[in-house]
Amino acid sequence: MTFRAPVRDLAFALRHVADFGRLADAYPEADADTVDAVLEAAGVFASEVLAPINRQGDLVGAKLENGVVRSAPGFADAYKAFAEAGWTSLAASPDHGGQGLPKALEIATLEMVQAANMAFGLCPMLSLGAIEALALHGTDRHKSVFLPKLVSGEWTGTMNLTEPQAGSDLAALTTMATPDGQGGYTLSGQKIFITWGDHDATDNIVHLVLARTPDAPPGVKGISLFLASKVLVDDEGKMGAGNDVRVGGLEHKLGIHGSPTCVMLFEGAKAELVGKLHQGVAHMFTMMNAARLQVGAQGTAIAERAYQQALNFSLERVQGRSAWTGAYPSRLFDHPDVRRTLLLMKAKIEAARGICLSTAVAADLAHAAADEETRAAAKLREELLTPIAKAWSTDVGVEVASLGVQIHGGMGFIEETGAAQHYRDARITPIYEGTNGIQAIDLIGRKLGLADGQAVADLMDDIRDTIEALKAAEASLTPVASRLEAALNAAASATAWLVERRARAMPDALSGATAYLKLLGDTVGGWMLAKGALAPEAEALRGQLLRVYAESVLAQVPGQLAAVTLGDADIVAVTPEALGVH
Amino acid sequence: MTFRAPVRDLAFALRHVADFGRLADAYPEADADTVDAVLEAAGVFASEVLAPINRQGDLVGAKLENGVVRSAPGFADAYKAFAEAGWTSLAASPDHGGQGLPKALEIATLEMVQAANMAFGLCPMLSLGAIEALALHGTDRHKSVFLPKLVSGEWTGTMNLTEPQAGSDLAALTTMATPDGQGGYTLSGQKIFITWGDHDATDNIVHLVLARTPDAPPGVKGISLFLASKVLVDDEGKMGAGNDVRVGGLEHKLGIHGSPTCVMLFEGAKAELVGKLHQGVAHMFTMMNAARLQVGAQGTAIAERAYQQALNFSLERVQGRSAWTGAYPSRLFDHPDVRRTLLLMKAKIEAARGICLSTAVAADLAHAAADEETRAAAKLREELLTPIAKAWSTDVGVEVASLGVQIHGGMGFIEETGAAQHYRDARITPIYEGTNGIQAIDLIGRKLGLADGQAVADLMDDIRDTIEALKAAEASLTPVASRLEAALNAAASATAWLVERRARAMPDALSGATAYLKLLGDTVGGWMLAKGALAPEAEALRGQLLRVYAESVLAQVPGQLAAVTLGDADIVAVTPEALGVH
Structure with a gap:
């Protein structure tokens, strides 16, 4: 099944639903022509480079061989082309080599990437979190040595939060960071569910890790954020020896097989403090809103992909007599119950897309609007909408992917058809970056x-x-x-x-x-x-x-x-x- | 994860929800003690024999080797034990070796079988359809040679309806049955999606096949029902040569991997007419109500299994502080949002169970009530509730299986946990035996x-x-x-x-x-x-x-x-x- 990047729908949603025009003063370079050109080019990359390798990513997946992860077929080359084309730097600051465009435009482009190939899209998505953390909290060394490489996409980033006993409950984590006496730290512990924790698409990987220091207070107040790179790097950016970070295993998952989900073993790894001691959870939450919004866009994306697949099938498959036309045999599309379902899928996608892009525009205004009042109001809007963007859109993703299987009938249950992969891939989105239950608790507990x-x-x-x-x-x-x-x-x-x-x-x-x-x-x-x-x-x-x-x-x-x-x-x-x- | 057969809930639902007591006159042998004993024994078999091989069935699946299907590990032996214990004959007529118990009790026992191992449960489920067809429409030869073997479970049965171009639309089917000049027919054509179309658990398989005869009217009016056994059988029941029926391939499916879904090639196979010429679709529909109800019970079953798994996990996994008790760390079960979800899952399961068992009691009354008026009213109720039992219960199955994954958080997405299998297995139930869209059309088109x-x-x-x-x-x-x-x-x-x-x-x-x-x-x-x-x-x-x-x-x-x-x-x-x- 071919994937058509929804360029027109995204441009429409940005302009007429998410009020992208409000960003004109803060982002003068993001004019109509630029937006159209960026969306068009991202759409071409997504549909021509990323969509074609999605099925192989599912079938073959990432493999652990001799302790290192081998990416799914075609993924490493696609990643290199993705970085070379500049798709990792769209919204990063020009101070670090980025293009300084609005996050709303980045979310729109990444929605197409996730729709084309969700397992692939997770790799740049995690890098964005690392970029945000280092831009906000990194030392000069972090900003000169690591940040430009992440922005250019030459290296990728990861977020190491979860441990076996500490999922939603970060207070329970036990990974230790011990001062090494030379201003650095030594990391020991096990992290699980680390997305793209290792791979062969770049020379280096920048791990951001939550850990405790000796004598730190218990609970979340004793957690700090550390950087540990796969290969050590000196102050001039020269790569040296490998670090003591090891992949302990790959998870066997329901979906997103092309995304290596790693057990990461830090066995005396050299690490550097990011931001302030014991402020790790707060630092982590400054990137969390962005990551949650990205996952919301993934929900929209997988719904879009599943909808397109079902729509195409409904136009090709003929079965039975249409109650409208009386023609026999008729396309599924010409049966009222099927067409109603397709319209409802499409309506929910446009609703989710509008919510995610509106949240992104609010984030851009909160960051860059000229006046304080606008920034403050936009920040409130961003914070309020983020749990809705994450949870509601990913629930739509699962629901629409399931309806997509249903419209295919028996063919939907056959893996070769492709609809089943979307149903499997979609299922992670209500879970990671804070389960949808956590989002609901955040909404009533903090946001109201x-x-x-x-x-x-x-x-x-x-x-x-x-x-x-x-x-x-x-x-x-x-x-x-x-x-x-x-x-x-x-x-x-x-x-x-x-x-x-x-x-x-x-x-x-x-x-x-x-x-x-x-x-x-x-x-x-x-x-x-x-x-x-x-x-x-x-x-x-x-x-x-x-x-x-x-x-x-x-x-x-x-x-x-x-x-x-x-x-x-x-x-x-x-x-x-x-x-x-x- | 252990599976607890819901014996008490089923006994409660039969008695207090589905009005099983109304069957007392028609089925005097189905007294309270018998019902309890049958449910208890079926529960033991399901939880001790079938549940333990469910995961291997998913992991290894059925395989096609040298043209024949090798069942998933343990399935063939489990099937033999299942048949020997009498579970294939519960509701069949004593005329054919059955126990003559109510279908409602059979549905209750099979719900536990499906919950323990849905891929396994499909095998006896399909045999029940063949038993019903032959009991209602078979010749004396069918009733003496094939029926007792199906009732005893020594052989299994299949239903061959779907063809590549004919899914929901039976009118489009093209498999041909040509008279052989000796009172029989020769079958040629390809059938797809044939559940347990071949396997190594029994010596013979009885295929019921919809096909056209030469010069038959077009559309559904030209379709007849045929019997073609895997191994030919003479009038004394002695098995002879193999028939020209071949497995063309096995489908690679989203779930129920332990159930071989076969492409069946009839290449001049010897076949016998079942019932009247050109009445094939009508004959098929006499079993369809029963099959649809069975699928509804599957929906209930997979929801029960997923709910149990989520409930168990919620009792074992500790994470965060309970808003009720203030204890840290607390079981997931002690978080209000999680417990509400579990209760809603359980409520929907009991609702679906009640609908399916009520439909079964109506079917029993329609079949066996002493007075004509009761039979007629019960028949109406059975016909009306059947599409609801099928579609509503299977939608509950998919919904609850998805919630089951969600309650597990990240662990739910890992295949080893088991929750993901239920989510995959459940997805077929809204599709087969008439998609839920077809059920809805049946409800408003015929049943209203x-x-x-x-x-x-x-x-x-x-x-x-x-x-x-x-x-x-x-x-x-x-x-x-x-x-x-x-x-x-x-x-x-x-x-x-x-x-x-x-x-x-x-x-x-x-x-x-x-x-x-x-x-x-x-x-x-x-x-x-x-x-x-x-x-x-x-x-x-x-x-x-x-x-x-x-x-x-x-x-x-x-x-x-x-x-x-x-x-x-x-x-x-x-x-x-x-x-x-x-």
């Missing part, structure tokens, strides 16, 4: 309280503006205004209930965390589609997608309030014994 | 019209009786009555709209087919849980499950009406070009 509730109040004000615009628009859009308004009212009620319970009965609030994230995400998704349909140059499809979404998704939002406000009374009393476990 | 709408009216009357009982019950159940009533009212509105549209604008009705099946299924599922909670001996858990389901699922049902009644206006105009396909 931001600026005393101003973050969520601002969001709702903006949605109300769009509802007014829908009411004033052409007749075909006015019924949607009621749907979106009812959804927003439910979101407001749910928020008020949670804010009240948060303060005095946290378990009640936490019991409805996932339900709340879905309720708010469904509502924000409808807002995104409404903005698209209201755009002056919107094609008929934008209104059709909005109406299908309004009746299929928004109409169910008020009914979700009950799940948010159910509280914990019926679950607190349930024991394992009552569930049959003895 | 049954007895002029009496089938659905009767169902709603029964649900109303339970709503009245909820209103009269203890205070903790009365709020649920409003939720179930609102859901039922929405179901009634949706039904009325569809019945009106069906008659004059079928594409409008078809556009909402899947949405309607979900709406009605969610409602019927709530009814099942309500019956359980109202049972005199119900434990507290039954009320807890009902309330979680009522607020999380039933509360959203009224909002689903909009998706049912949206019509086709916004999709009929959408072209592939508007979706970016050129």
Whole structure:
């Protein structure tokens, strides 16, 4: 199946949904022509270089041979071409060799990369996290020796957080960093689930590692961030001996087989402190928002890929008589139930895309807007939307990939068809970079309280503006205004209930965390589609997608309030014994 | 992970949800002690013999070697033990060597088999279809030579329907059956997706094959049903030469690797007509209801397996601080969001189980009730519930298997954990034996019209009786009555709209087919849980499950009406070009 990079849809979403135009002052070089040219070129690279090796990546995967990882067929060469073409440096600062373009444009290009080949896309995605960490917290040496190599893509980066006993719970990690008496540290410990922890696409790999120092306070307050490169590098950037970092094994995973997921063994590895001692978790969280948004875009991406595959199949496969045309045999596309499903898939993709790109535009404004007020408001918006972008979009990824299999019928269950790979690949996205349950807890535990509730109040004000615009628009859009308004009212009620319970009965609030994230995400998704349909140059499809979404998704939002406000009374009393476990 | 056969839950569901007691007159031998003993023994077999070989079945799978299929490790021996223990003959007629027990009890036992090892369970499941076909439509020779061997499990059966160009669309099939001049037929053609089409667990395999005869009318009216055994058998039951049936290949599938999915090549195979010429599709549909119900039970089963695995993990894995107890580290089970998810999984499983077992009890009554009126009413109920049992339960299977992965966090994505296998295995159930889209079309196209709408009216009357009982019950159940009533009212509105549209604008009705099946299924599922909670001996858990389901699922049902009644206006105009396909 060929992959068509959704260049037009991304350009539309940037301009008419995510308000990319607000970045004009801060990023004057990101004008319309540049955006179009960047998207077009990224689309060509994704569809012509990365998509063709996706299936081999799944079939053959990465291999551990004699202690080193051999990348899946074609991946190392593709990575080199990717770096040479400048795709690793798009949004990095020109101070470190980057192109200084907005993150929103980077997210748009990477969405196409992830859609073409998610296992591949993880490699540059992890490097971006390392770039962000070193740009914000690195020493002069880090910025002169390591950062330019990461920005140019000559080297790649990794994030080493998880240990067997410490997944969502970073406080439990035990990897030790002992001062070596020469200003450095010696790392000892085991990290698991390290994405692209080793490979043969570059000469060096920059590992960022969370670890404890001796006598550090217990819990998250005793954790610091360290840099340990695969090959040691002197201050002039010259590579020397190998470091004592070893790959202990590769995981056998459900999907993304082309992405080597490593057990990393630090056995006295030389390491350097990044940022301040005992501030490792805080430093790590400064990159976390960006990483979570990237994963949200992956959810959108895998949904786009699965949708395209299902759409193509529905146009080729003939089966049965169409209730519309009476023709026999008819394309699956000409059966009402199938076409409705395809439209709903497409609507959810556009909603998720809009959420992720809006979050990215907020991040760019928070970083680069001229006035403090705009930066502060944008920061609130970025923080509020990030858990929704991550969790809601990745849930859409899994759902749409599953519908994609379904539209294929029996062929969808056969691996050669390709739909099954998307279903397998998609399943990691609600898990990594903080499970979607963690995102929901973050949303009600931290984000609802931001600026005393101003973050969520601002969001709702903006949605109300769009509802007014829908009411004033052409007749075909006015019924949607009621749907979106009812959804927003439910979101407001749910928020008020949670804010009240948060303060005095946290378990009640936490019991409805996932339900709340879905309720708010469904509502924000409808807002995104409404903005698209209201755009002056919107094609008929934008209104059709909005109406299908309004009746299929928004109409169910008020009914979700009950799940948010159910509280914990019926679950607190349930024991394992009552569930049959003895 | 160990599998605990849900013997107590099944016994409870049979008695208090599915009204198994109504079978007392027709099946006097199926008394309480017998039911308990059968469930207990099946549970032991499933958990001790079948569950332990499930992972090897997935890892190694069935293999094609020198033209014959070698079963996955341990499967052939397990099958022999399964047959020797009498599990293939439970509900077959004593006329053919069966035990004559109710199908509802058979479904309950097979649910445990499917949960323990779905790839294995498919083998006896397909034999049941062949048994049903031959018992209803076979010649004396079929009944004396083949049927007893299928009932005893000495041989297995297959159903050969699908061809590359004919999946959901049987009218398109082209396999030819040419009279051989001696009263028999010669079969030529290729069938695909043939479950357990070949294996080494028995000496012979009985293939039932849909094919056309020369000069038959086109379309489904020209299709007949044939029997072609792997090894030819004379009238005394003596096996002779091999037949010209060959395995052309095995599919490489997303899941159920232990189940050989064969391309079958009939190359002049000797075959015998089953039933009447050109009545093949009608004969096939007499077994189809039973097969669809079996798949629904598979959906329940894989959800049960995935839920148990997630529950066990949530009790073993400690991570973070519980908002309830303040203890650190706490079990995942002690985090409110996780426990809510587990309860919702369990509630959906019990709802699906109730629907499947209720359908089976209706089938038993339709077959064996003493009076004609009961049989007729039960037949309507069986026909109406079958697409819901198949589609709703298998959607629950996929959803719960996905939640099961999610609860494991990163470990869920690692194949060794086992959760991923359930996610892969589950995905076939919404597809085979008629995709869930086909079930939805069957529901609105055929089932709503049954007895002029009496089938659905009767169902709603029964649900109303339970709503009245909820209103009269203890205070903790009365709020649920409003939720179930609102859901039922929405179901009634949706039904009325569809019945009106069906008659004059079928594409409008078809556009909402899947949405309607979900709406009605969610409602019927709530009814099942309500019956359980109202049972005199119900434990507290039954009320807890009902309330979680009522607020999380039933509360959203009224909002689903909009998706049912949206019509086709916004999709009929959408072209592939508007979706970016050129």
